[in-house]
Amino acid sequence: MKGVVFTEFMEMVEARFSAEMVDDIIEDAQIKSGGAYTAVGNYPFAELVAMITALSRRSGMPTSELIFHFGHYLFGRFAVLYPYSIQSCSSSFMVFEGIEKHIHVEVQKLYPDAQLPDIQVVERDDKRMILLYRSPRCLAPLATGLIQGALDHFSEQGRITAEPLNAEGSEVRFVVELL
Numbered sequence: 001m002k003g004v005v006f007t008e009f010m011e012m013v014e015a016r017f018s019a020e021m022v023d024d025i026i027e028d029a030q031i032k033s034g035g036a037y038t039a040v041g042n043y044p045f046a047e048l049v050a051m052i053t054a055l056s057r058r059s060g061m062p063t064s065e066l067i068f069h070f071g072h073y074l075f076g077r078f079a080v081l082y083p084y085s086i087q088s089c090s091s092s093f094m095v096f097e098g099i100e101k102h103i104h105v106e107v108q109k110l111y112p113d114a115q116l117p118d119i120q121v122v123e124r125d126d127k128r129m130i131l132l133y134r135s136p137r138c139l140a141p142l143a144t145g146l147i148q149g150a151l152d153h154f155s156e157q158g159r160i161t162a163e164p165l166n167a168e169g170s171e172v173r174f175v176v177e178l179l
């Protein structure tokens, strides 16, 4: 998984919890590098999972909630770090339409080793969009947070429903309704 996800995760933990929490979860998760991540590196996905598990244990918050918060935070950060990825969009639905066609395509060009989900738009009208998420990393709560982040970015009110299509959560159907 790309280093930018790790560096942003550490920053979110420090901002929402504390610098001590960052040290504690690195220790609990037995991260050999000591958490010295760089945005351009590439690191095992298992390390992120181990840190989220440790954060859940220490904070008492469920992992899915923490991953959702991280996704929400991440959208705001992506908008700052990669402004060109969403600059032609004037609504969240334009962003969602563009994930598979433009946004992640550019990410893959920039980082050929990026491991990205498959996110297809299966239905769309002015008020409602149905997306199909597929990924062996089963990060649907991250997608929910990113979707919520996009709604907030454009000051839109919406309801997101995530329906898992299998037990692992590697396939999830999202319904996003504008209110």
Ligand code: HEM
Binding pocket: 001, 002, 003, 004, 005, 075, 078, 079, 082, 085, 086, 095, 096, 099, 103, 104, 107, 113, 114, 115, 116, 117, 119, 135, 136, 137, 138, 139, 140, 142, 143, 144, 146, 147, 150
């Ligand atoms: C609402 C819009 C978006 C959604 C729902 C979304 C969804 C996701 C998800 C769920 C992942 C985790 C990997 C997985 O599940 O397999 C991911 C990874 C990633 N996305 Fe997106 N994304 C969105 C917008 C963006 C934007 C605007 C950028 C900025 C260029 C971006 C760049 C990335 C990068 C760099 C990764 C990490 C890839 C890796 O670790 O190898 N995404 N995305």
